[in-house]
Amino acid sequence: MYRIGKEEIEALARVIESRDLFKINSGACEVLNFEAELCEKLGVKHSILMTSGKAALISGLVGMGVGPGDEVIVPAYTYIATAIAVTAVGAIPVIADIDESLTLDPADFERKITKYTKAVIPVHIQGFPCDMDKINEIAKKHGVYVLEDACQSVGGSYKGKRLGTVGDAGAFSFNYYKVITSGEGGALMTDCREIFERALIYHDSSAIAYFGNQLESFTTEQFCGNEFRVSEFTGAIMRAQLKKLDSILYDLRRNKAYLLDKLSGKYNFIHSNDILGDCGTTLAFWFDTEAEAVEFKRKADTAGYPGTRPIDTGKHVYTNWTPIMNKKGAFHPAFDPFKMEANKDLNHNYTPDMCEKSLEYLKRAVYIMIDPDMDERGLDRIVDALK
Numbered sequence: 001m002y003r004i005g006k007e008e009i010e011a012l013a014r015v016i017e018s019r020d021l022f023k024i025n026s027g028a029c030e031v032l033n034f035e036a037e038l039c040e041k042l043g044v045k046h047s048i049l050m051t052s053g054k055a056a057l058i059s060g061l062v063g064m065g066v067g068p069g070d071e072v073i074v075p076a077y078t079y080i081a082t083a084i085a086v087t088a089v090g091a092i093p094v095i096a097d098i099d100e101s102l103t104l105d106p107a108d109f110e111r112k113i114t115k116y117t118k119a120v121i122p123v124h125i126q127g128f129p130c131d132m133d134k135i136n137e138i139a140k141k142h143g144v145y146v147l148e149d150a151c152q153s154v155g156g157s158y159k160g161k162r163l164g165t166v167g168d169a170g171a172f173s174f175n176y177y178k179v180i181t182s183g184e185g186g187a188l189m190t191d192c193r194e195i196f197e198r199a200l201i202y203h204d205s206s207a208i209a210y211f212g213n214q215l216e217s218f219t220t221e222q223f224c225g226n227e228f229r230v231s232e233f234t235g236a237i238m239r240a241q242l243k244k245l246d247s248i249l250y251d252l253r254r255n256k257a258y259l260l261d262k263l264s265g266k267y268n269f270i271h272s273n274d275i276l277g278d279c280g281t282t283l284a285f286w287f288d289t290e291a292e293a294v295e296f297k298r299k300a301d302t303a304g305y306p307g308t309r310p311i312d313t314g315k316h317v318y319t320n321w322t323p324i325m326n327k328k329g330a331f332h333p334a335f336d337p338f339k340m341e342a343n344k345d346l347n348h349n350y351t352p353d354m355c356e357k358s359l360e361y362l363k364r365a366v367y368i369m370i371d372p373d374m375d376e377r378g379l380d381r382i383v384d385a386l387k
């Protein structure tokens with residue numbers, strides 16, 4: 001969480017005073033207004049605010065018609081929720097390598113495509129944009145949907161287009177650790193009417209036909225789904241947070257650029273697919289060997305600027321996705337995609353060494369987190385300590 005205060009308190013008070021706590025109301029309609037404001041900011045036609053980033057990923061996959069019999073390609077380095085979202089719709093996550101940008105390697109994405117591949121989830125991890133031109137081109141060639149996981153990259157962009165709007169659909173997380181936050185929350189964005197209708201029905205399948213006239217202009221028939229609806233409190237806080245997004249990003253990027261400039265003679269940094277669109281949350285040093293990375297981290301820790309090696313980030317590394325690696329895909333065998341007849345020929349032969357290249361890259365990088373509120377004196381102290 002970066003910036004939260006009086007504006008969010010006022011937003012919550014506004015909701016309490018209105019007594020309109022439910023999403024569909026005849027008053028301020030905080031959730032619906034947030035969705036409209038998000039669409040305007042991102043330049044996208046549809047958005048749905050919901051309970052979490054994972055809910056948004058699941059709803060996006062449902063929107064694309066992904067289900068049993070389908071493979072969905074995910075990178076070896078992403079939070080476990082990306083892969084679990086695939087199992088939640090009965091499909092199989094196929095794990096592909098990352099490249100020197102620490103995001104999905106387009107070449108390995110293409111290698112992993114089979115006749116079963118229905119979608120790919122490129123993940124803009126730590127605010128680093130994926131190589132979207134190549135990913136979109138390969139996906140188009142093979143008729144594969146692109147669902148961007150921009151959960152860690154809200155507000156970032158790729159070649160001038162906001163992350164989450166470059167593929168067929170995109171997912172944001174607004175949990176506590178994200179660029180803007182309501183403690184928990186997420187959003188799905190898409191220009192595609194069909195994905196939007198299916199996702200909206202899925203994300204709120206019981207109330208959707210009961211409250212308001214939400215299905216009025218729909219061509220999609222209602223089907224059973226989930227309950228990912230949020231209250232007006234989430235909508236109101238997110239409206240206040242959205243107003244702060246660009247200034248948070250501006251300060252993060254300014255501070256990251258300052259450190260990059262001052263340290264670039266001395267260190268290498270990971271390859272960026274678009275440094276201007278990068279969110280600026282993370283400075284990622286890049287070393288020739290694991291030993292050098294370990295030594296740098298030790299020095300940074302001692303200097304009081306703790307470094308993190310991505311290989312040590314637990315559930316962000318595929319080898320630590322315990323229920324996926326153990327193929328425990330559901331709470332009941334009949335719902336378990338790894339046991340479904342429709343999935344028996346699909347690629348779920350997971351082994352700890354299947355993406356060794358990714359593990360090697362994750363061992364050779366070290367992160368320092370950027371503080372948007374740090375002034376030049378603070379940044380100079382980091383520079384002095386790391387030099």
Ligand SMILES: Cc1ncc(COP(=O)(O)O)c(C=O)c1O
Pocket residue numbers: 051052053054055078079081082123125149151152172173174175185186
């Ligand atoms: C890359 C990525 N995808 C998906 C998620 C899931 O988001 P949420 O925790 O809001 O469900 C996260 C959350 O940390 C994430 O980092």
